[in-house]
Amino acid sequence: MQIDIQSRDVFYVSDGTAITCETLGHVVLGQFSFKANEKTFPFVESEDKLADLLKEIGISYRLNGVKPLVFFSIVIPELRQLLLNAPAHCYDVLESIVQKVGDDIHMEPEPKLQRSRSVGKDSDTYFDRIAAIEYTLAHDDGITLKGLEQADIILLGVSRSGKTPTSLYMAMQFGLRVVNYPFIEEDIKRLRLLPEFEIHRHKLFGLTIDPERLTEIRENRLAGSEYASTEQCLSELASVEALFRREAIPYINTSSLSVEEISTRILEKSGLRRRLL
Template sequence: MKNLGQSRDVFYVSDGTAITCETLGHVVLGQFSVTAREKTFPFVESDHKVDELIREINQSYERNGVKPLVFFSIVVPHIRTKLLASCAHCYDVLESVVAQVKGDLNMEPKPQLQRSHSVAKDSDKYFDRIAAIEYTLAHDDGVSLKNIDQADIILLGVSRSGKTPTSLYMAMQFGLRVVNYPFIDDDIKRLRLLPEFEIHRHKLFGLTIDPERLTEIRENRLAGSDYASTEQCLQELASVESLFRREAIPYINTSSLSVEEISTRVLERAGLKRRLF
C-alpha cells in the first residue's frame, strides 16, 4: 500500500483461516491512501482467543490514539458481540452480501464455522490439490520433464520472469499441474523449442518482463554479475520473445502484475477452467 496518507493498525479476524478477510480487506484498503500495519488472527472460536485479540486491539487504540480497523468473519454470537465491543472499527466481510442473498432467495442462512473445505468433507478435492502441488514442485525451474503429459500448462520464460510463484499459485489455488521451464544460454543460442515441448504446444504459455525490472530482480540475487547485466537481460528477452512470436506461443508481460493477476490472465488466455477448493 502506498505510504501517502495515514497509517493504521489493521486486524484480519476469522473463526476459519481468515484468508477471505485478508483478501477483501486488501481490496478495500487499496482504495485509500493508508499504510496498513497488518495482523491476522485465524480460528478465533473460543473466549480465550477473542479475549487475547481484544487486548491487542485495545492496546493498539491506547498506543496510537486511533481505532484500528478490523475485517472479520465470526459466526459464534457471543464471540462476535465481544469483538464488536472492542475499541475498533469493525467490518463484517460477509454481512451485507449474506443479507442481500437472504432477501433474494427468501431463505434463512444457516451460519457455521468456516470449515467448509475440511479434508473429511472434500477429501478427493483436497488430495487432488496436494498432488498438483507436489507435481508442480517436482517440475519447477526445469528440474524434470518427466510425466510432462500430465501437465495442465507449461510456463516458459527467462530466469526470474515470475514462473515459479505463478506455478505454485495456480497449483495451490486451482489444483493445476504446472511445469515451468527457464530458457538458459544453450536454449537461447539454439533459439528453438525442446523436443519434449513440441508435442505439447497447446499447453505452452510464455512469461516475459521489462528488461529494467528483470535487471533489478537479478541484481538483488547476484549483484554485479553478467547474469544481472542490462545487456544480458536485453539479449535474453529479445531472443525469447522472438521465439514466442515465431512459434505462436501466447505470452504476457509480468512486470506490473501481481501473481494473482498473472495467474488469472494465463488461465483466461489458455482457456483453462479454475478448480475451486
C-alpha cells in the same frame, strides 16, 4: 472527520485459511493511498487464539492512536462478538453478501465453520487442492519435467519473471497443477523448445517482464552480477520473446501486475477453468 495517516495496521482474520479475507481486503485497500501494515490470523477457532489477536489489536490502537482495520470471517457467535467489541474497525467479508442471497432466495443461511474449504458436497476438493500444490512444488523452477501429462499449464520465462509465485497461487486458489520452467543459458543459445514441451504445446504459456524491472529484481538478489546486468536482462528477454512469437506461445508482461492479476489473465487467455473456489 478525516484522519490524515500515511500507514495503518490491517488484520485479516478467519476461522479458515483467511485467503478470502486477504483477497477481498487487498481489493478494497487498493482503492486507498495509505500503506497497509498487514498481519494474518488464520484458524481462529477458540478464545485462546482470539486472545492473541485481541492483544495485537490493543497494542496497535495504543501505539498508533487510531483503530486498525480488521477484515474477518468468523461464524462462532461468541468469538465474533468478542472481535466486534475490540478497538478496531471490523468488516465481515461475507455478512452482507450472505444475507442478500438469503433474502433473495428466501432461505436462512446456516453458518458452518470453515465452510469455504469445501463448497458443495464434494469433500474431495480440499484434497485435490493439496495434490495440486504438491505437484506444483515438485515441478517448480524446472526441478523435473516428468509427469507433464498431468499438468494443467506450463509456465515459461526467464529467471525472476514471476513464474513461481504465480504457479503457487494458481495451485492454491484454483486447484491447478502448474509446471514452471526458467530458460537457462543453454536454452537461450539454442532458442528452441525442449522436446519434452513439443507434445504439450497447448499447455504452454509465457511470462515476460520489462528489462528495467527485471534488472531491479535481480539486483536485489545478486547485486553487481552479470546475471543482474541490464545487458544480460535485455538479451535474455529479447531472445525469449522472439521464441514465444515464433512458436505462437501466448504470453503476458508481468511488470505492473499482481500475482492475482497475472493468474486471472492466464486463465482468461488459456481458457482454463477454475477448479476450486
